[in-house]
Amino acid sequence: MIRLTSExxxxxxxLNRFCAGRTGTGAVxxxxxxxxxxxxxxxxxxxxxxxGFTEREIERLAGETARRFSLDDVAxxxxxxxxxxxxxxxxxxxxxxxxxxxxxxxxxxxxYLKSKAPLWKKEFGPAGANxxxxxxxxxxxxxxxxxxxxx
Amino acid sequence: xxxVLLFGRLRDQAGWRERRFAPSPSTLVGLKSLIAAEDAGxxxxxxxxxxxxxxxxxxxxxxxxxTADAEVAFLPPMSGG
Numbered sequence: 001m002i003r004l005t006s007e008x009x010x011x012x013x014x015l016n017r018f019c020a021g022r023t024g025t026g027a028v029x030x031x032x033x034x035x036x037x038x039x040x041x042x043x044x045x046x047x048x049x050x051x052g053f054t055e056r057e058i059e060r061l062a063g064e065t066a067r068r069f070s071l072d073d074v075a076x077x078x079x080x081x082x083x084x085x086x087x088x089x090x091x092x093x094x095x096x097x098x099x100x101x102x103x104x105x106x107x108x109x110x111x112y113l114k115s116k117a118p119l120w121k122k123e124f125g126p127a128g129a130n131x132x133x134x135x136x137x138x139x140x141x142x143x144x145x146x147x148x149x150x151x
Numbered sequence: 152x153x154x155v156l157l158f159g160r161l162r163d164q165a166g167w168r169e170r171r172f173a174p175s176p177s178t179l180v181g182l183k184s185l186i187a188a189e190d191a192g193x194x195x196x197x198x199x200x201x202x203x204x205x206x207x208x209x210x211x212x213x214x215x216x217x218t219a220d221a222e223v224a225f226l227p228p229m230s231g232g
Binding site for chain 2 (some may be wrong): 050131132135
């Protein structure tokens with residue numbers, strides 16, 4: 001399940017829904033990205049999507065993740081628009097038979113979302129606003145997975 | 152009429168998010184020449200590092216033929232999460 005939303009969302013409620021009614025699953029891993037910001041700023045950041053295209057690309061990355069790690073299920077909730085400091089930006093949930101696949105898949109998908117999801121992030125700081133682009137660290141994180149087929 | 156969409160820093164640089172070009176250019180290179188004729192800085196940015204192009208929501212490389220109602224999007228380096 002892939003969802004983009006301009007409203008704030010409750011990661012705990014999403015996690016509960018994701019876990020409900022599973023039988024073959026032995027492990028669910030989650031990651032929550034939180035808007036880190038400057039005190040007093042109206043919004044920590046703003047995310048822009050390309051409606052239609054963004055969902056489809058995230059769907060593709062999530063599908064590749066599910067195949068690579070033999071997941072039972074995967075979900076991504078991604079916030080778009082202005083995001084106040086402290087609110088969840090992204091939630092990744094992975095369900096697998098065992099924990100190592102669930103953890104690794106969550107890590108893998110986040111690395112891909114950071115630099116391959118069609119989203120554009122503007123950060124608001126004391127020096128004004130700037131568009132974030134993948135850092136050397138982000139690209140190195142992605143490189144760790146390159147022994148397999150990249151999505 | 153070809154519809155052009157800009158995202159992220161390209162949108163800020165150009166000062167617009169969406170425009171229609173008429174008469175509709177028949178190729179991607181033709182479209183970029185139209186853009187260059189009125190905003191050389193933007194045209195240079197569209198060919199800059201890490202900028203990808205999608206035509207009708209598929210990523211493309213190099214030149215290609217555009218239909219009269221093509222949707223062309225210029226995508227700067229992405230940053231989700």
